[in-house]
Amino acid sequence: MADAPFLAVKNLAKHFAPTAFSRGPVVRALEDISFDIRRGQVVGLVGESGSGKTTIGRSVLRLIEPTSGQINYDGTDITRLGAAQLRRQRRKMQYIFQDPFASLSPRMTIGQILTEGLDIQGIGKKSERRAKAETALAAVELPVDAYDRYAHEFSGGQRQRIGIARALTLEPEFIVADEPVSALDVSIQAQIINLLRDLQLRLGLTMLFISHDLAVVEYICDTVIVLYLGRIMEVAPAAELYARPQHPYTRALLSAIPSLDPLARQDRQVLKGDIPSPANPPSGCVFRTRCPFALEACVGAVPPLRATAEGHLKACIRDDIA
Amino acid sequence: MAITAPDPTVDPTAVPQTKGPLRRALDRFFENRAARAGLLIVIPILLAVSTYPLWWPFGPNTIDLRAMNKAPSAIHWLGSDGVGRDVMARLLQGGRISLLVAVSSVAISTVIGFLVGAVASFGGRLVDGTVMRLVDLAMTLPPVIFLLVLASIAGTGIAPTILVISLLSWPVLSRMVRARLLELRERDFVVAARGMGAGLPHLLFRHGLPNCIDILVVYATLQIANAILLEAGLSFLGLGIAPPEASWGNMLNLARSTVVLENYPWQWMFPGAALVLTVLAINFIGDGLRDAFDPRSDLN
Numbered sequence: 001m002a003d004a005p006f007l008a009v010k011n012l013a014k015h016f017a018p019t020a021f022s023r024g025p026v027v028r029a030l031e032d033i034s035f036d037i038r039r040g041q042v043v044g045l046v047g048e049s050g051s052g053k054t055t056i057g058r059s060v061l062r063l064i065e066p067t068s069g070q071i072n073y074d075g076t077d078i079t080r081l082g083a084a085q086l087r088r089q090r091r092k093m094q095y096i097f098q099d100p101f102a103s104l105s106p107r108m109t110i111g112q113i114l115t116e117g118l119d120i121q122g123i124g125k126k127s128e129r130r131a132k133a134e135t136a137l138a139a140v141e142l143p144v145d146a147y148d149r150y151a152h153e154f155s156g157g158q159r160q161r162i163g164i165a166r167a168l169t170l171e172p173e174f175i176v177a178d179e180p181v182s183a184l185d186v187s188i189q190a191q192i193i194n195l196l197r198d199l200q201l202r203l204g205l206t207m208l209f210i211s212h213d214l215a216v217v218e219y220i221c222d223t224v225i226v227l228y229l230g231r232i233m234e235v236a237p238a239a240e241l242y243a244r245p246q247h248p249y250t251r252a253l254l255s256a257i258p259s260l261d262p263l264a265r266q267d268r269q270v271l272k273g274d275i276p277s278p279a280n281p282p283s284g285c286v287f288r289t290r291c292p293f294a295l296e297a298c299v300g301a302v303p304p305l306r307a308t309a310e311g312h313l314k315a316c317i318r319d320d321i322a
Numbered sequence: 323m324a325i326t327a328p329d330p331t332v333d334p335t336a337v338p339q340t341k342g343p344l345r346r347a348l349d350r351f352f353e354n355r356a357a358r359a360g361l362l363i364v365i366p367i368l369l370a371v372s373t374y375p376l377w378w379p380f381g382p383n384t385i386d387l388r389a390m391n392k393a394p395s396a397i398h399w400l401g402s403d404g405v406g407r408d409v410m411a412r413l414l415q416g417g418r419i420s421l422l423v424a425v426s427s428v429a430i431s432t433v434i435g436f437l438v439g440a441v442a443s444f445g446g447r448l449v450d451g452t453v454m455r456l457v458d459l460a461m462t463l464p465p466v467i468f469l470l471v472l473a474s475i476a477g478t479g480i481a482p483t484i485l486v487i488s489l490l491s492w493p494v495l496s497r498m499v500r501a502r503l504l505e506l507r508e509r510d511f512v513v514a515a516r517g518m519g520a521g522l523p524h525l526l527f528r529h530g531l532p533n534c535i536d537i538l539v540v541y542a543t544l545q546i547a548n549a550i551l552l553e554a555g556l557s558f559l560g561l562g563i564a565p566p567e568a569s570w571g572n573m574l575n576l577a578r579s580t581v582v583l584e585n586y587p588w589q590w591m592f593p594g595a596a597l598v599l600t601v602l603a604i605n606f607i608g609d610g611l612r613d614a615f616d617p618r619s620d621l622n
């Protein structure tokens with residue numbers, strides 16, 4: 001690619017050290033995470049619960065401090081920004097939360113919630129802020145009279161729309177959407193996904209879209225990153241990943257999707273065992289304890305992420321498992 | 323999951339306009355019978371205490387030489403004391419002082435308690451550790467001894483008494499505030515505010531304070547009752563409000579003399595009763611506020 005990536009994450013690691021009160025081992029939530037997102041692209045991040053998706057999403061916006069690594073955002077390494085610069089930077093990047101109940105303050109009206117960012121950033125006069133908030137409400141297809149109400153008066157789907165509207169009021173370029181529909185009724189999920197897709201296209205947003213639902217990811221994402229136990233297993237353009245998954249873990253994930261095709265159902269491959277603890281990850285390939293193709297060599301060294309085709313990377317030493 | 327035809331219709335907003343959480347808490351408060359009774363006692367006391375010079379003929383230090391140690395009568399409704407001062411006037415003035423001392427010291431200790439708790443919880447691990455060890459230290463000091471030492475350093479009078487009482491009671495509050503804010507800090511809506519660039523003042527005053535309002539109100543109310551008792555105790559021991567200024571505490575001090583205790587009960591019974599009644603009523607109000615703010619009561 002000729003143009004430099006919009007977001008370039010390099011060797012990101014996050015270890016949660018035990019606090020003074022909770023003694024215990026260091027949790028290695030992320031290890032050696034590197035990926036790029038080009039401007040206007042939607043990159044999906046999939047993995048089981050506890051694989052580190054939220055930790056990546058929050059580190060990328062520096063809502064938690066990474067242990068090491070760089071996060072280059074349009075040319076600036078945001079891990080090196082001072083407090084004041086970081087605050088200015090925050091205007092350009094926003095987060096959409098998984099839980100629409102926890103993410104809205106019960107003590108604020110929707111108007112206060114939507115104008116909070118403008119208020120913090122000192123953008124506009126009061127009337128202008130209101131106008132921007134109402135524009136955002138319209139963009140997420142909520143009635144304008146929501147402005148003076150409290151969050152508890154709205155359903156989960158409506159609250160998630162408010163959460164999306166809040167992320168939009170600062171007119172960001174980049175959004176991290178952390179499982180934005182997984183807490184919602186299935187009947188509403190499609191609406192919210194479509195809304196996000198529309199907004200992303202219309203506003204030209206760049207997005208990191210976190211999900212554990214591969215079907216959703218396939219629909220909305222250009223590229224997909226598969227995460228397991230804090231490490232990247234495979235990266236590929238969405239269509240390619242679904243057509244030609246290379247990594248044993250990706251295959252297992254894909255075969256776990258309920259299918260109507262009886263042939264596909266036949267070679268369904270169920271993962272044995274549980275995901276190991278990130279406090280004590282397996283040596284070598286972190287997936288080896290559950291991998292049906294594991295060899296002696298998988299124990300020794302961490303398999304590097306290497307290209308198998310244009311834009312398709314995998315972290316597995318075996319090429320013979322087509 | 324199948325993503326079918328885009329159907330971005332809004333789920334209908336059928337829920338009617340309702341009140342904010344603070345309004346709902348207040349509604350619950352007014353449904354509480356004991357709390358309403360508390361208000362019915364406290365409000366007239368406040369009114370009487372603040373307006374008495376307008377309607378009561380005697381001042382707290384007016385001396386009526388013809389009435390020394392006189393029992394309640396038509397002129398001196400609550401009797402008079404050993405130097406001929408009107409007990410009713412001293413009771414009302416004493417209420418003024420006692421309530422002034424209590425309210426001011428609680429206001430000060432609430433501000434200190436909130437700020438210390440807030441700084442500890444939002445200031446990072448090192449600040450938190452240091453501040454909370456100091457709070458622990460302040461809490462392990464035996465309160466009675468601490469109070470007496472402080473009082474003997476500060477001296478008597480209104481301002482020193484306010485200082486002494488306010489320095490005694492903030493550590494408990496700062497612990498409660500810290501616990502609440504530590505939990506709040508991890509809530510998504512606070513993370514969202516940080517993600518929009520919020521600094522410490524915004525986080526503390528736009529999120530911290532509104533989400534501690536229940537703790538603060540309940541603490542302040544119950545602490546006012548406590549401070550009235552502390553003032554009375556100090557003044558009773560001669561360490562608080564010194565005569566000739568009146569306070570409920572130093573009026574009770576008279577009862578230390580057996581002559582007064584046995585022969586002139588009106589001189590100590592009325593301030594005693596006023597004290598007990600006020601403290602009780604304020605405690606009713608405080609309990610009512612605590613129940614009204616209980617998060618569980620929002621569920622039903």
Ligand SMILES: Nc1ncnc2c1ncn2[C@@H]1O[C@H](COP(=O)(O)OP(=O)(O)OP(=O)(O)O)[C@@H](O)[C@H]1O
Pocket residue numbers: 016027029047048049050051052053054055056212278
């Ligand atoms: N503040 C923290 N302190 C200690 N460990 C943490 C902390 N936050 C996350 N972890 C650990 O890091 C790992 C990754 O967590 P993370 O929340 O990123 O997973 P996730 O992929 O988002 O999972 P989910 O699908 O459940 O949201 C988990 O093992 C988790 O227990």
Ligand code: SF4
Pocket residue numbers: 247248249285286287288289291292293294295298303315316317318
């Ligand atoms: S490296 Fe080995 S254990 Fe890991 S996925 Fe490949 S085959 Fe399985």
Ligand SMILES: [Mg+2]
Pocket residue numbers: 053054055178
């Ligand atoms: Mg998560």
